[in-house]
Amino acid sequence: MAFITECLNPLSEQLLSVQQQLGIPVFTEPRAIRADAKTLFAPNIFNPDFFTPGTQAYSNQDKVTLGKRLFFEVILSGDGKRSCATCHNPSKAFTDGLPKSHAIKGGFLQRNAPTLLYAALQQSQFYDMRTAFLEDQARDVVENKNELHGSLSLAAKKLARDTSYIRLFQQAFPITFDSIQSFHIQNALATFIRSLMPFSSKFDRHMQGKQVMNQEEIEGFNLFMGKAKCGTCHFAPLFNGTVPPAFTSTESEVIGVPNDKKFTKVDSDQGRHQIFPISKFLHAFKTPTVRNVQLTAPYMHNGVFSTLEEVIDFYDQGGAAGRKMELNNQTLPAEPLSLTAEEKRKLILFLHTLTDEVKM
Numbered sequence: 001m002a003f004i005t006e007c008l009n010p011l012s013e014q015l016l017s018v019q020q021q022l023g024i025p026v027f028t029e030p031r032a033i034r035a036d037a038k039t040l041f042a043p044n045i046f047n048p049d050f051f052t053p054g055t056q057a058y059s060n061q062d063k064v065t066l067g068k069r070l071f072f073e074v075i076l077s078g079d080g081k082r083s084c085a086t087c088h089n090p091s092k093a094f095t096d097g098l099p100k101s102h103a104i105k106g107g108f109l110q111r112n113a114p115t116l117l118y119a120a121l122q123q124s125q126f127y128d129m130r131t132a133f134l135e136d137q138a139r140d141v142v143e144n145k146n147e148l149h150g151s152l153s154l155a156a157k158k159l160a161r162d163t164s165y166i167r168l169f170q171q172a173f174p175i176t177f178d179s180i181q182s183f184h185i186q187n188a189l190a191t192f193i194r195s196l197m198p199f200s201s202k203f204d205r206h207m208q209g210k211q212v213m214n215q216e217e218i219e220g221f222n223l224f225m226g227k228a229k230c231g232t233c234h235f236a237p238l239f240n241g242t243v244p245p246a247f248t249s250t251e252s253e254v255i256g257v258p259n260d261k262k263f264t265k266v267d268s269d270q271g272r273h274q275i276f277p278i279s280k281f282l283h284a285f286k287t288p289t290v291r292n293v294q295l296t297a298p299y300m301h302n303g304v305f306s307t308l309e310e311v312i313d314f315y316d317q318g319g320a321a322g323r324k325m326e327l328n329n330q331t332l333p334a335e336p337l338s339l340t341a342e343e344k345r346k347l348i349l350f351l352h353t354l355t356d357e358v359k360m
């Protein structure tokens with residue numbers, strides 16, 4: 001922490017300021033991180049439009065307003081009772097508090113509902129990385145028979161009966177608007193998700209020079225980046241699998257989440273292998289962000305862990321392989337971390353500093 005706040009951040013700010021004084025222009029081609037941000041921890045560092053399918057999908061405030069209304073809109077669902085917010089509740093950092101979400105006709109979905117905060121800043125979506133763009137993800141969810149079981153074209157017709165919606169679509173798509181099309185709905189929902197990156201946690205304020213983290217929280221950050229090795233997969237400052245320094249690709253990892261707390265076998269979900277059947281992807285899952293993890297229990301793709309203490313004990317013992325469960329391709333080192341009770345407590349105090357204070 002001292003290295004970042006006392007050396008790296010001041011150096012990065014000074015470099016930008018010298019560049020500006022000398023009149024050297026910053027690059028203008030679209031990149032995931034902005035050339036005119038002061039440091040890697042500045043609130044404007046990421047450019048979510050980099051992760052869109054093209055310029056016509058770029059963000060504007062009117063698309064966010066429309067997308068937010070659609071996010072809560074039950075017209076998108078086949079039974080007229082569900083919306084995105086049913087499983088992505090803003091008061092739980094856009095999760096639902098369940099190990100696995102309720103399917104529309106009873107039973108459960110295959111996986112746990114992830115947070116949507118910072119989800120835009122990933123090369124691909126879903127635990128198995130099956131979808132590249134949020135626009136495609138929106139179609140997948142609306143038309144999935146277990147999730148919303150609706151139809152975008154039918155929803156477009158129903159929305160067109162409401163003049164307040166027509167006005168919002170016209171404002172959001174001033175050039176291409178003629179009538180409400182599926183693409184407009186997909187892009188508005190995606191743009192709303194691209195707006196969900198408040199960078200307003202205690203950690204963010206600290207990294208922006210405000211000295212708000214206490215000594216134990218700072219030690220927790222140092223453990224996260226050091227002895228506990230969490231930062232080798234959950235990359236700062238997003239703490240997900242989007243890889244520095246370019247932040248253009250997102251990684252999956254094999255850690256061997258068990259099917260239950262008895263730790264006898266690895267969960268049967270094949271992860272990326274289901275989409276890409278090569279052996280190294282068996283049980284590989286996209287590394288999720290740990291921002292707002294205070295609000296997103298239960299944890300992992302199957303919701304097997306109820307508390308952060310359980311998550312950290314799992315890592316402390318070297319994942320599945322460290323517990324001698326059968327798993328040949330684990331990418332998490334199997335050696336125990338040998339964290340003390342005090343160290344585990346500080347790690348959790350640090351994780352709690354990643355909770356956003358601005359509610360979206």
Ligand code: HEC
Binds near residue numbers: 112127193
């Ligand atoms: C029935 C519950 C449910 C509903 C309704 C729902 N989702 Fe999800 N959502 C999930 C689950 C479960 C996953 C994880 C699925 C997986 O990884 O295979 C998910 C994943 C996602 C992701 C991927 C995030 C990531 O980091 O990979 C996005 C984005 C998303 N949902 C947005 C939406 C939007 C937009 C809507 C409304 C159009 C919506 N969801 C409706 C349960 C739901």
Ligand code: HEC
Binds near residue numbers: 229290332
């Ligand atoms: C080898 C890469 C790797 C390392 C090292 C690692 N993680 Fe993870 N982490 C992952 C992956 C992959 C997942 C998702 C696994 C799944 O759902 O099956 C995950 C999931 C999580 C989750 C659950 C998030 C949620 O919303 O469900 C938490 C919390 C977490 N990790 C914290 C940590 C901490 C704390 C450490 C350090 C002690 C750590 N991780 C080290 C790869 C890693």
